[in-house]
Amino acid sequence: MGKETIFITGTAGFIGFHLARLLLAEGFRVHGYDGMSDYYDVRLKQRRHAMLRQNEAFTTTEALLEDREALARAMDAAKPDVIVHLAGQAGVRYSLENPRAYIETNITGTFNVMELARDHKVRHLLMASTSSVYGANEAMPFRETDKADTPLTIYAATKKANEAMGHSWAHIYGLPVTMFRFFTVYGPWGRPDMALFKFTKGILEGTPIDIYNHGDMWRDFTYVEDLVRGIRLLIDTPPAVPDGPVAEGDSLSPAAPYRVVNIGNSDKVRLMDFIDAIEQETGRKAIRNYMPMQAGDVPATWADAGLLKSLTGYAPQTPFREGVKRFVEWYRDYYAV
Known part of the structure; x- marks a missing residue:
């Protein structure tokens, strides 16, 4: 019997690309599904897909999640054993400008994925949620068993809705569903709208970087390769x-074969220390533009990742300075800086 086929939505995205690369390296067949939305530079997405296509075990469909017929055709062709649903409209700040995109992609698109997971009787459906669902919670570190009923953005609200939808599906159809909550993921091939990318670009170009809440922010920075290793182990x-x-x-x-799992580094890092690490790696000082807190943002995130460890024996552990070093090396190489 050959290795299984894993259907991943969002393979041209930052996390989907890294997960697909890991699974292909382990000998799985991977079918990638991506809408190539122009939320950020599409060339970066095309480059990621081009790298994945160098492996003949990788096949791909470019279409939107909202296009149920295209999604159904792709699944029928791939005959997946497992689905990992990572695609969606991301970004806390963009959700303030364009909330409808989150409803269409994250609610309708996710519903389409769930319907087809049921039809194909996959052995496991894994779907991305976010630490943003903890919203206004103040007790830290965040635990999966904490209530998460105070989302601060429509982005967080759609992800919380996805968790509830997943539970109902697991209960009604007996479909095993795992939701994972990500915490500030960073690393090579990262998204241009994320802080690390924007800070590195600004510092290398000598342009000011915006630092919100006057720098009084803490984040549980999770290195992308640690994150996808966690997903890989949760698949099983x-x-x-x-x-x-x-x-x-x-x-x-x-009441259902359903679980929520945090994937984080279990450590909160001060934003200013993160910026210091970028300055150290680039050999340049940032021009700092201190700003007030943004609507929908939270001052701190911090994961309790004990459940991931007890389920898989694995805990993310890349120190943030090492992760920043690898990102800056990638950035310099990719943009020939």
Whole structure:
């Protein structure tokens, strides 16, 4: 029996690209589905897909999640064993400008993925959520069993809705569903709208960088290769309906094969220390433009990743200075700086 086929939505995206690369290296067949939206530089997405296509076990469809017929044709052709749904409209700040994009992609698009996962009877459906669902929660580190009922943006609200939709599907159809909550993912091939990319670009070009909340921000920065290693291990850890009490600290549903898992570095880093690390790697000082807190933003995120460790034996551990070093090296190479 050959390796399984994994259907990944969002393979031209930052995280999907890294996950596809890891799975291909392990001998899986991967079918990538991506809408190539112009939310950021499409050339970066095309370049990621071009790299993946160098492996003959990678096939791809370029279409939107909202296009149910195109998605159904792609799934019928791929015959997936597992679906990892990473595509979606990302970005906390953009959700203030264009909220409708989040409803269409993250709600309707995710519903299409879930319907087809049911039709294909996949052994495991894994879907991306976000640390943003913790919203106005103040108790840290954030635990999966904490209430998450105070989202601060439509982006966070759509991801919280995806979690609820996933639970209902798992209960009604017995489909094993794992939702993972990501915490500030960074690394090579990252998104141009993310802080690390914008800071590195600004520092190397000598243009000011915007630092929100006057720098009083903390983030649980998670290196992308650590993140996708966590996803890879969770693929082989589908939840099952418990036959007794759920263990302390486990987010497993008492009513469905459904679980939520944080994937984070379990460490909060001060934003100013992160900027210092970029300055050190670039050998240049930032021109700092201190700004007030932005609507929808939170001063701190910090994951309790103990559940990931207990399920898989794995814990992300790349120190942020090492991760920043690898990103700056990639950036200089990619943009020939």
